[in-house]
Amino acid sequence: MNPTRRTVLLAAGAAGAAALLPARTATAAASAPAPYAAYWYPDSLPSGTPGTGITWRGLKSWTAAGDTDLAFNAASVPLAPRFTPTPANSTARSGQARIQSLVSFGPTSVNPSQGSATADYYAFTHWAYIDELVFWGGSSGEGLILAPNAPIVDAAHRHGVPVLGNIFLPPVAYGGQLQWTRDLVQKDTSGHFPLAAQLVAVAAAYGFDGWFVNAETSGGNTALGTDMLGFLTELKSLAAARGQRVTWYDSMTVNGTVSWQGALNTQNQAFFQTADDMFVDFRWSASTLVSSGTRAEQLGRSRYELWAGVDVEASGSNRSVNWDAIVPTNRAHIASLGFYRPEWTRNHLPSGGRAPSDFHAADDRFWTGRSLDPSKPDGTDTWRAPAVSVADRSTVTALPFASVFNTGHGLRWYEDGTVTSDTPWNHLGLQDRLPSRQWAVRTDGTRPTVAFDFADAWHGGSSVLVSGALDRPAVLDLYATRLPLTEGTVVELTHRTDAGGVTVELAVATAEPGTPGATPPYTYLPLDAGGDGWQTSTVTLTGLSGTIHALGVRLTATEGPVRWRLGALAVRNEAATPATPSGLRITAASGGDLRLAWDASPDGVRHHTLHRVLPDGTRRFLGGTCQAAYFLAGLTPEQGEQTARFELRAVGELYTASDPATVTHPW
Template sequence: MRPTRRTVLTAAAAAALTALRPAPAAPDLQPHASFWFPDTLLSWDPRTDPDLPFNRATVPLASRFTPPPPNPMAHAHRARISALVSFAPTSGNPSQGSPTADHYALTHWAYLDELVFWGGSAGEGLILAPTAPVIDAAHRNGVPVLGTVFLPPAAYGGQLRWTRDLLRRGTDGDFPVAGKLLTVAREYGFDGWFLNAETGGGDAALAADMRDFVAFLRDHGHPLRVTWYDAMAVSGDIAWQNELNDNNAPFFRAADSMFLNFGWNRPGLVSSAGLARGLGRDPYELWAGVDVEARGWDTRVDWEALLPPDGPPLTSVGFYRPEWTWKAAPAGERAPAAFHRRDDRFWSGAALDPARPAPGPGTWRPPAAFVADRSTLTALPFATTFNTGHGLAWYERGRVTSTAAWNHLGLQDRLPGRRWVIRTDGARPDVGFDFADAWRGGSSLLVTGSGAPATTELYAARLPLTEATVAELAHRTDPGSGAVRVELAVALAEEQPYPFTYVPVATLPAGGGTGWTTASVRLGALLRGRSGGTAYALGIRLAAPDGGPVRWRLGELALHDGTPPAPRPPTAPAVTASSTAADGTAALRLAWGPPAPRRGAGRPRHYEVHQVLPGGERRFLGGTCGHAYYVPVLSRTAGEPATCLEVRAVDELYTASAPAPVTFHW
């Protein structure tokens, strides 16, 4: 939050991302994340915003539950985690991903209670709305997303008039800009606003207006959330308190939560928690700021002050810029698989074992060491292809349908929340996301080890089982692997450690020569004569029957009570705008309507767009959860006068609808 830190990072991030982003074929058509100044927001109208269809999220906020944590020091229903993340610069941030895998593909949603889409600057805009891919990925995992209102320090371009513009009242005494903020959140589909007022020079009257503005947002936006950053004091000046006290308590009372500045200490946190309770509020509505932007897991933090060894955490934790795991990666660790290993270390600890994070005094305390994870797996059908939301290619049923790198978090699957809880009497295998091969999307789960029997816990769940429930897997061995015996691990009781029952799946041959194979196993036998039950955890047990090494990958895991009918195709797809570049490629804006309802079919999970090539092959162009998509580069094939595109609806089991064709004439 401090000006020097923010300014340096913004410039560096802008330079880095500009270098990584290929130039679009038609910049005038490229939709971007939306940002405004207070006065320009007043003139924004969703009915005339041509980019709104590309920025509108569609995935509802999922409900979640807290399973018994694998680590007894992880406190359920107490401390929580907020993260302020800058996925890209404020301006020039593509609405729906971009053609590179070098992207902060956040996947540790299980530990997050709130994500702030961080940004804003005096030179670009002060009010920043989250992009649809981030909202959709977060919502799929039950995490609310907040946009940012940033009033920068005067020394770095902030102007007090912008604060006054924000707080200007209408003739009815209400706040017109606050009304617009509520409209933006509802139209774009996100969950509230993070308010960071750091422009000095105000007075007590201005601070009172700010308090009323915050209260207006909270009262009129319910259930939208408002988080206040500890900067402006009741005097109207900027005075970071590093605790909750009389100088900032009115703002906390008006908001849903408050992000405490980074200079907190033990007495201040004790006092803050006590004052919060005295106000009738939960002390875990306070986020103790931890600035990891510069040093990540080497950041010096007084963890003993925040996490007393003889009791629960004093407050929740707010991470500032955990995308350090991506931005600060050394050469050789920016590739997707290496990035996820770094990110897993940040959230799970150096041992990559949430059951035994074993933090030492004065060292990094990963969230897995003190916060219970959450899960949204409560209903069937459920499927995952371990797609992390970025990749070096796109795969469909094990075949490459695009060789282009990509990122789009809205296409991300629900991924294992605990990385990685493993049980074995032998050497612990290595488990992680891999991008060299996939069944669907851009990645798969790769397990390598010595071959001793090992169970990898994948998902905490509360999935209803019946005699008709079927589990399906797409898996393979890789070259260099011995034969691998595969069993599905299912826990029918919610306790730690999970009491797994093992269901034989297959024994795959050595060497990987047979490629991907699919298997289907019925889970009804687990119910032992009962009409139903619950799967509280899912995992995989692998062993090498011949004693050879294991190199095995899982491309898909699905559970269902019978395959539902495929969704109907999208309706009325159309090219709404196009432009041809000097190199002969085209950029397109596409739009379509939702499918007509079909009995038994679920709502589409997302939509996929393909180009039909001569001979009938299809090339994947992209996907989105919404009803509009921007194709940055469409290449003409063999001088064809027109190119056929197909849009498909894809359901939760990745069953695609029939295509809805649309033709682009060159």
């Protein structure tokens, strides 16, 4: 987010009870450039001069100690374990086809490390269906090896999805040079591959989960193919020792030439056997996928370690696909799915007018299907959405758990129902763990519309809006969980009725439904009668024991039509407030551009927020991050201000905030 456009002031009294630490004063005078996602060439650089905003660098010379942007780019959220609940419908399966998603979130160069001041962003929310995310990108004029930036990794990890960096050796037609392939697979005097070790070190330092290797530069020979196999073997060995993964793209063959097979066969089998899995090029057919799956099993591997590529860059959910060749409905799945560029759901919308609600409508259509309800797939839909074939997963397994249904972008920023910034923004690292079944509704009547809404929120940028006649009671599934129940466990819902009248009940299930697609065996617990505006209802789970398997709400209209929004949900045994951050300091300053850093917070901190305290005592919200560093750009003195004062707070899993740490910057 660009903090210079934050405009809304918070009342000075909102911080009245906060005990301020002694303010540190900045003494740094070094330049403070904006941090961007990292990218490299393997070793040698192109001839000529890089374009505006592009920095040419070689990975071979990279060191963590010399990486001045590492603190802004290193992910902080560990990869969460996932479980698979009883599927939402009778066709979705667990243990068969998986989904890999190759996404370009931004340009190779000048891709901000910590979000930006626009809501026009691929703020993906359907993590429950994918098993691997590839940070796609790279170009001959910028760089070929891309490390994913921290917000994407943090959001994916919250949902249990590993993220791979991308190694793209482009076709000659797109500027590829065979020397870059040779650079990647070069050996040292001991016969090892130094770039393999560098790649593993980068992933470990940046906190992501491995690499996608895509060698498409033609002109190679058998010797180069042999070196590539040796490189991949060492990369996989080193990666596995650090808990990282390697995916191979079906392009280079064992004889060093580039020839896309569209199958697993003798031309690429050695690479597949070395890697964790392989993306099968788009040239596959029904018969080659059958033979590929059979060959994988003969090699002692799973057929679902083959991603059958589906190119959706140009037409998205309008594309015609031979689904029965990959995920048939009447027999076992043949292979896994590899979606190439599903950010079509954003990119196909008119540039300059891509509202968040329009993007999410297109994204729901892509991942859930025409019915927009994973519990009721439309059997006549020619687009077989992932929710039809693949069972959703969840990471909600421990207390405390809370969500403010923040998608990671918005038109404004809200705190406790009040707008505290009217600037559009995106930062996926601030995204919540989101409902895995967007949106499963159980009703005998007319199904209401359910969507993330950006016109109002309790906290962050979005809330869940339910609208419609509600001519019969409707149950909205929210979260599949494995949360332990104790005598003190309570659930809090923050909600608001905007139109009509509605009775709200908390739906809690302590067991799984008996069959796929069935409604969880909910117990319904009433909420207090509502008033005007946002209200937080606390429900004690009296009489329930064991483990919470599902959470939802049941809505019954008393007057229609109804517009009801859900702003927050929390499940806890007790409230906890994080400790105040320590070591806040300004590490570099250049005019109004500042780099801030602080000591990494202990467990229990979700993210940090930063405010500026103005001369009249009011506070201005500047942004938030999961990292222990933040960049501020273009600050200017206020009227009569000699020193700028900043406050940093740690925010816990229940969205409780610490007392502030402070630092000052003299003008």
